[in-house]
Structure formats: structure tokens, C-alpha cells
Amino acid sequence: MADVADERRVLESVVTDLQIGGERRGGATGARFDVEDPATGEVIASVADGTSDDAVAALEAAVASRAEWAATAPRARGEILRRAFELLVERIDDLALLMTLEMGKPLADSRAEITYAAEFFRWFAEEAVRIDGRYAVAPAGNTRLVVMHHPVGPCLLITPWNFPMAMATRKVGAAIAAGCTMVLKPAALTPLSAFALAGVLEESGLPAGVLNVVTTTKASNVSEPLLADPRLRKLSFTGSTEVGRMLTELAAPNLQRVSMELGGNAPFVVFEDADLDAAIDGAVVAKMRNVGQACTAANRFLVHESLAEQFGSGLAARLGAMRIGRATDPSVEVGPLIDARARAKVDELVDDAQRHGARVLIGGAPIDGPGHFVAPTVLMDVALDARVLREEIFGPVAPITRFVNDDDAIHAANDTAFGLVAYVFTRDLDRALRVCERIETGMIGLNQGLVSNPAAPFGGVKHSGFGREGGPEGIHEYLETKYVAIHTNAV
Numbered sequence: 001m002a003d004v005a006d007e008r009r010v011l012e013s014v015v016t017d018l019q020i021g022g023e024r025r026g027g028a029t030g031a032r033f034d035v036e037d038p039a040t041g042e043v044i045a046s047v048a049d050g051t052s053d054d055a056v057a058a059l060e061a062a063v064a065s066r067a068e069w070a071a072t073a074p075r076a077r078g079e080i081l082r083r084a085f086e087l088l089v090e091r092i093d094d095l096a097l098l099m100t101l102e103m104g105k106p107l108a109d110s111r112a113e114i115t116y117a118a119e120f121f122r123w124f125a126e127e128a129v130r131i132d133g134r135y136a137v138a139p140a141g142n143t144r145l146v147v148m149h150h151p152v153g154p155c156l157l158i159t160p161w162n163f164p165m166a167m168a169t170r171k172v173g174a175a176i177a178a179g180c181t182m183v184l185k186p187a188a189l190t191p192l193s194a195f196a197l198a199g200v201l202e203e204s205g206l207p208a209g210v211l212n213v214v215t216t217t218k219a220s221n222v223s224e225p226l227l228a229d230p231r232l233r234k235l236s237f238t239g240s241t242e243v244g245r246m247l248t249e250l251a252a253p254n255l256q257r258v259s260m261e262l263g264g265n266a267p268f269v270v271f272e273d274a275d276l277d278a279a280i281d282g283a284v285v286a287k288m289r290n291v292g293q294a295c296t297a298a299n300r301f302l303v304h305e306s307l308a309e310q311f312g313s314g315l316a317a318r319l320g321a322m323r324i325g326r327a328t329d330p331s332v333e334v335g336p337l338i339d340a341r342a343r344a345k346v347d348e349l350v351d352d353a354q355r356h357g358a359r360v361l362i363g364g365a366p367i368d369g370p371g372h373f374v375a376p377t378v379l380m381d382v383a384l385d386a387r388v389l390r391e392e393i394f395g396p397v398a399p400i401t402r403f404v405n406d407d408d409a410i411h412a413a414n415d416t417a418f419g420l421v422a423y424v425f426t427r428d429l430d431r432a433l434r435v436c437e438r439i440e441t442g443m444i445g446l447n448q449g450l451v452s453n454p455a456a457p458f459g460g461v462k463h464s465g466f467g468r469e470g471g472p473e474g475i476h477e478y479l480e481t482k483y484v485a486i487h488t489n490a491v
């Protein structure tokens, strides 16, 4: 178990200044802001507070290194990523502790995230050397078509606080592999993992100016000047639907390429032929990973009426047995939520559900004291108009409703503006295919509660956004397509 000295050591190992053109420096005004441990409310670090001048300087560094980086051999780009993958894996203990300190998630979740984050670098190290094109004879026969791909150019990458390392690597890894330079703006609540990542990439040989990092308490200091600048060619954003929509509008005048990984409201559907134990195991993962603070978190449990009571009591028993506390202790399974606002919102959703007649199987009462803790909560027979079913919960609360037939289940699953992921539990192959084809999401977990995989295209539809991260698709978000029509008289 980490002691105070370990905590101090990992916190002191992080350089908390902006990274611009290979230099580490404070912001233009010298201002700094505090980062707090959400389990205690104590200040654990002080970080440079970037201004719009700093953001423009970071873009200038990305523009200056653009041509040289695009011309760097794909194998060289891949090998930098491969070295960074190895360093992340080698340093998993310290990086996981750092993440738990700034974000609060259980150490096991932090370790899983470092592994997941590192795997994006291994994946894109392999993709860097597979950026291929196409050669074709035009249908009329007298022209040859050559299709090639080029890096899109300088990118702005904006990441949320809930997966501070993996949301960065799945953008940064793809951009590096494609030959793009970038400005990364991590969330102000969790900047330390991003700084640690920048340090790892520098050690791995990433040239100055390819990755620039700007932290700020005023996010518009970065988005407004950069999206107004035609030299920026791409925005990749992970965060809330509301902010994503606003940034898409800001990108419109310059028609920058945009990828949007936004909010979710995942249905978790258990059919009457499901393996109940497997469904409960899947529910624990889909609900409790990251203490429910995931865009992929199961938000609505739709259970066939014949299994609803058993599923509810089984899930309540599992969630009720989980240990709550400051998650630097490896035996803790439920850490705090990120801040007081997040806790207040979850408490409000639980109250609202109870006012709408939901039955509390476990949890439900607020936890006082320092740290933003919420007890795992299972709510049975939640009314369809309760807010907990309509909004992203972002906490350890599982609302359960019943359904009678497949059509009702599919209709309920699709009855949301979001479309990121759904979880489906059934042992009937025909039913599984029918349901997977009709559910309107970018991803489906079939008989499993986790879909995130660096080799797969992660992303949503509807208000969950557009674009894909990871998989062979991920690198194409950072590549332009050009085709050359070659006249020929050859037959």
C-alpha cells in the first residue's frame, strides 16, 4: 500500500508547467491553480494557468514543427510510440497512484486505465507503418486512380477528467502515428496524468513542438483563439454533449475537421434467457468502473419482468459489499466522485427517483464528511419520467425498470437522445442479432459489460457524437485523403 512518502514522491515527479515547443514554462501571467485530492479536498499540486497567448504560442510551436514531423519516417514515429508504451507499462505503479490522487478512482481502475492508455500507443505504433493507399483502373479504362493519405495538420485535442490518461493517448497516439502535431488541453481537475504523459513521450524521443500541453482554468482561452485560427486543421474533443456542440459551432467558420466523443445514456438490457450470473457480473463492471463516472457507464437497467427481482437483489448484494474510501488503499473499490457538484447532482437524481416512487434496494442516503463520496445505490421500478433515466448519472447508481417483450425493450433502449453504447444479455443468437441490428448506438457489449478496446472503433451516434477512436479507423481521423487521376493511353 502506498504511504505518504510514495504519494509525495509521485506528485513531486511531475513537472506542472506548460509544455510549448519543447520548453516547460509557466503561463504568460505567472498564475497557477490548485489540484485537489477528491477524497480529502486537500491541495496536492499547483499547476500553470495558461492564457490565450500561451495557447497561440502552443499552436505556433505545432505549426513550426508540422512539416518536419509529417516527413519523419513512419517507422520512426511508430518506435517513439512503442518506447512510450513500454515506459507507461514499466511505471504503472507510480502512474496509477498519481491518477488516483488527482481523480479519486480505485487503484485497480487506475492500473486498468494505464494499461488501456498504453495499449493505444502500442496499437498506433503498429498503425503508423500501415498507412496505405489504393491504385485502381477507372471504370472507363483510360485513367488510373491513385489514392494517398496525408496528415491533416496541427490538431487541438481536448480531454475530460474521468479518464485522464486514456482519453489523451487515444488521440495523441493516433495523431503521432499519422504525422500530425498538436496542442493538448487536459481538464483542469486532472492535469497531472497529462503532464506525466508528456514527460514519457519526451523521454521516448518525441521531437520538441510535436506535442504541446496547455493547462488552464478558462478553457475558452484555448478553444476560441485556436479554432479562430485557420492554421489549426482539426479538433478532437471528448467531453459533454453541451460543450461538444458549442465547440463544433466554433470550428464551423474555418471548417476544421471535428471528432466528437460525447456523453452517453447506456441501456443495459437483460432478456429472459440471459445467464443471470453473467448479467450481474457484467452489470457490476458496466456500472462501477470508475465509480460510474464513464461515458460508457450503464445508465438504465432494462430487465425482463421474469428476472427483475432476482437481478435487482443480486446486483444490490454485490454493490452493497463494495468497500468505500480513499482509493489509495488497494482494498477500496468505491472512491469519491470528482467534486462536490458531481456528488450533489447524483444525490439529487436519487431523491428525484424516490419521489417518483422508486424502491431503494441498497444505498440511497448521502454520505457526509470531506471527500465527495456516494454509496453504491440500486433503485427498483424507477418511473420512466424520473431524471435518473433521462440524464447521464455519472455516479454509482443503478436504476432498474422492467419490460415485457423484445419490442418494448428495444424501444426503451432507443428512447434517448444519446447513442454511445448498449449492453445486451441473451443466450439466443437470433434475438442477439435482431437486437444488435436495431439498437441505435455506436457500440454494443453482447454478454459483456466492457467494450473499450484499443483495437476497436470507439464512438457514438446521435448526441453521443461522431468520429471513431482506436481500431484501424482511429488513425483516419488524422489523415486527409487525396487522389491523383493519371491519364494513360494504356489499355
Ligand code: NAD
Binding pocket: 158, 159, 160, 161, 162, 163, 167, 185, 186, 187, 188, 219, 220, 222, 223, 224, 238, 239, 240, 241, 243, 244, 247, 260, 261, 262, 263, 264, 294, 295, 296, 392, 420, 459, 460, 464
Ligand atoms: P466537459 O465537457 O465539461 O469538459 C471536457 C473538456 O472540455 C475539459 O477539458 C474542459 O476543460 C473542456 N472544456 C469545457 N468548456 C470548454 C470550452 N469552452 N472550450 C474548450 N474546452 C472546454 O466534460 P467533463 O465533465 O470533463 O467530462 C465528462 C463528460 O465527458 C461526460 O458527458 C462523459 O460522458 C463525456 N465523456 C465521453 C467519452 C466518449 O468517448 N464518448 C469519454 C469520456 C467522457
